Amino acid sequence: MNSKTYFLENLVSGTFFGPSQQVISSVVYDSRDVEENSAFVSIIGEKQDGHLYIDIAVEKGARTIVGTRRRELENYAKAYPTVSFICVEDSRLTLAELASIVYDYPADHLYTIGVTGTNGKTTVSSFTYSLLNSLSLRTGCIGTAGIWDDNKKTTFKQTVPTTPEAPDIHRVLDYFRESQMKAAVIESTSIAIEQKRLAGIHFDVAVHTNLTPEHLEFHGTMEAYKEAKLKLFDQSKSAVVNLDDPIMSGDILNRCKGSVITYGLSNRADFRADNIQTSIDGTSFTLYAFEQEFHINAPIVGDYNVANLLAAIATCYQVGFSFEDILAVIWTIKSPEGRFEIVDHEAPFQIVMDYAHTPDALSHVLDAVRDVPHRKLIVMITGIGLRNPDKRPLMAEVADGMADEIIVSVDQPGHTDRQEVVNDVLKGFKNPYSSHIHSKLHREEAIHHAFDLAEPGDVVLLTGIGFGGYQIIGDERVPYSELDVIHDYFENGSLCEQLKEPC
Numbered sequence: 001m002n003s004k005t006y007f008l009e010n011l012v013s014g015t016f017f018g019p020s021q022q023v024i025s026s027v028v029y030d031s032r033d034v035e036e037n038s039a040f041v042s043i044i045g046e047k048q049d050g051h052l053y054i055d056i057a058v059e060k061g062a063r064t065i066v067g068t069r070r071r072e073l074e075n076y077a078k079a080y081p082t083v084s085f086i087c088v089e090d091s092r093l094t095l096a097e098l099a100s101i102v103y104d105y106p107a108d109h110l111y112t113i114g115v116t117g118t119n120g121k122t123t124v125s126s127f128t129y130s131l132l133n134s135l136s137l138r139t140g141c142i143g144t145a146g147i148w149d150d151n152k153k154t155t156f157k158q159t160v161p162t163t164p165e166a167p168d169i170h171r172v173l174d175y176f177r178e179s180q181m182k183a184a185v186i187e188s189t190s191i192a193i194e195q196k197r198l199a200g201i202h203f204d205v206a207v208h209t210n211l212t213p214e215h216l217e218f219h220g221t222m223e224a225y226k227e228a229k230l231k232l233f234d235q236s237k238s239a240v241v242n243l244d245d246p247i248m249s250g251d252i253l254n255r256c257k258g259s260v261i262t263y264g265l266s267n268r269a270d271f272r273a274d275n276i277q278t279s280i281d282g283t284s285f286t287l288y289a290f291e292q293e294f295h296i297n298a299p300i301v302g303d304y305n306v307a308n309l310l311a312a313i314a315t316c317y318q319v320g321f322s323f324e325d326i327l328a329v330i331w332t333i334k335s336p337e338g339r340f341e342i343v344d345h346e347a348p349f350q351i352v353m354d355y356a357h358t359p360d361a362l363s364h365v366l367d368a369v370r371d372v373p374h375r376k377l378i379v380m381i382t383g384i385g386l387r388n389p390d391k392r393p394l395m396a397e398v399a400d401g402m403a404d405e406i407i408v409s410v411d412q413p414g415h416t417d418r419q420e421v422v423n424d425v426l427k428g429f430k431n432p433y434s435s436h437i438h439s440k441l442h443r444e445e446a447i448h449h450a451f452d453l454a455e456p457g458d459v460v461l462l463t464g465i466g467f468g469g470y471q472i473i474g475d476e477r478v479p480y481s482e483l484d485v486i487h488d489y490f491e492n493g494s495l496c497e498q499l500k501e502p503c
């Protein structure tokens with residue numbers, strides 16, 4: 001981004017104090033990122049109030065300050081007469097508007113695809129990203145699996161788990177545009193939509209996967225959660241909608257003004273899958289698309305991934321590609337790391353890793369893994385320490401009776417006591433004291449315990465947040481690698497052997 005002088009009143013609406021024009025070099029929401037001539041937007045967060053960092057921002061060189069506390073901003077303007085202060089109604093909205101302007105509207109130069117839904121966003125984004133690139137439309141991707149340009153994961157820092165804050169999104173989109181890319185797939189979470197991180201982006205296609213309870217600690221009710229996701233469709237020219245989702249599909253169909261393609265197993269869907277035959281090596285199915293019939297073989301496992309693939313195919317069709325062209329590149333789709341990932345290891349049993357961390361996701365992956373031929377099925381499930389404790393017992397309810405051995409553990413403990421998390425999960429089992437239910441407070445121990453229980457011919461399914469590169473412990477992001485834990489077992493033996501403790 002180049003520094004430019006702006007007449008502030010032309011940029012955003014609000015009440016202005018101090019000089020009417022300023023040079024702006026970047027737009028930031030964190031005082032620690034301020035550089036000479038940054039515009040600093042003060043946000044009142046969960047823990048802190050950004051207005052408290054205005055002095056620091058000015059000392060570090062910010063010359064434009066945005067906030068919502070009028071009296072404070074007016075007083076600051078008197079103290080810093082060369083700095084401009086803008087009082088706005090909604091700091092987050094202004095953050096997005098400013099970022100888009102200062103980066104010179106990069107989204108308008110790209111074909112933009114927003115993917116939302118409780119489960120499957122990363123997978124649908126990844127499938128769409130691989131298909132579009134294989135179709136020679138140079139495409140980038142932003143989401144939980146990282147920030148990818150058309151051929152590699154970039155080094156852009158991910159400060160938020162899935163959908164970055166607005167300035168970070170526009171910085172990436174600017175890079176995509178500068179690198180001559182033509183499209184961007186953006187995972188669009190309900191929290192991001194509610195926090196207006198995506199405000200001002202007029203999507204070409206908005207894609208919906210499904211809606212089940214999640215993030216209720218943030219949204220309060222399912223209705224509010226759904227409403228947040230629906231807003232994505234208000235800012236999109238066209239839509240791809242899962243007709244099998246009873247909660248949200250009808251609302252999208254009523255609300256979306258542009259072209260809508262429906263998909264799913266339902267007879268009424270424009271893109272429908274039937275005769276699904278799934279195995280550990282891949283899946284075949286019949287695709288019915290607008291009265292035409294195609295036979296598909298794809299490197300995916302599970303019916304839910306067929307739905308994800310239909311969403312990606314329909315999205316490419318909305319972008320303008322023909323069936324023939326799309327279907328010719330189906331074999332190139334890539335699943336994101338840790339989504340039904342089969343570990344390539346010389347273990348006498350099969351190891352599958354899966355990111356299921358919601359009850360609905362867990363239920364789908366359990367259905368899929370049970371179709372894999374096995375002697376015993378051993379499953380690790382987790383409760384998440386951060387946020388919504390209500391979800392913890394639901395993970396056990398879903399897993400109950402679905403596996404021969406179940407190991408309960410903890411993901412992202414944050415400040416929550418690990419034993420409390422495990423106890424909450426255990427409450428969801430009909431009989432938590434059953435001998436086939438085990439608990440381990442640390443993910444590493446749980447994985448090793450699952451392997452200790454496994455014998456030749458068994459399948460071990462490791463679910464939860466094993467990917468992303470870190471676990472949040474206290475306030476720290478502690479580096480974590482699922483594959484390292486697995487390799488450690490086979491190289492050095494079980495943790496209890498290593499620590500010389502009873503298993």
Ligand SMILES: CC(=O)N[C@H]1[C@@H](OP(=O)(O)OP(=O)(O)OC[C@H]2O[C@@H](n3ccc(=O)[nH]c3=O)[C@H](O)[C@@H]2O)O[C@H](CO)[C@@H](O)[C@@H]1O[C@H](C)C(=O)N[C@@H](C)C(=O)N[C@H](CCC(=O)O)C(=O)O
Pocket residue numbers: 029030031032042043044045046047048049050053144159160161162163164165189190191192
């Ligand atoms: C719950 C939530 O929305 N958290 C976001 C929020 O943090 P917060 O409210 O705790 O911020 P805060 O610490 O109170 O600080 C308030 C403001 O003061 C600023 N500050 C703070 C300290 C300082 O020294 N200087 C300074 O300027 C902060 O940058 C912030 O702008 O504002 C921060 C930036 O302004 C975000 O980075 C942060 O996202 C955190 C990282 C997060 O984990 N968010 C999760 C809940 C999230 O957004 N998840 C969704 C969904 C995931 C999924 O479904 O897959 C996602 O899109 O990733």
Ligand SMILES: Nc1ncnc2c1ncn2[C@@H]1O[C@H](COP(=O)(O)OP(=O)(O)OP(=O)(O)O)[C@@H](O)[C@H]1O
Pocket residue numbers: 117118119120121122123124144162209210304305307308338339340354355356357360361362364365
């Ligand atoms: N269409 C789907 N319906 C239900 N469950 C799904 C679906 N797709 C994937 N899952 C399950 O959800 C898990 C997470 O998938 P994915 O990462 O694609 O979802 P997500 O919505 O992006 O979640 P996150 O943002 O947390 O990564 C998968 O590992 C799988 O267990």
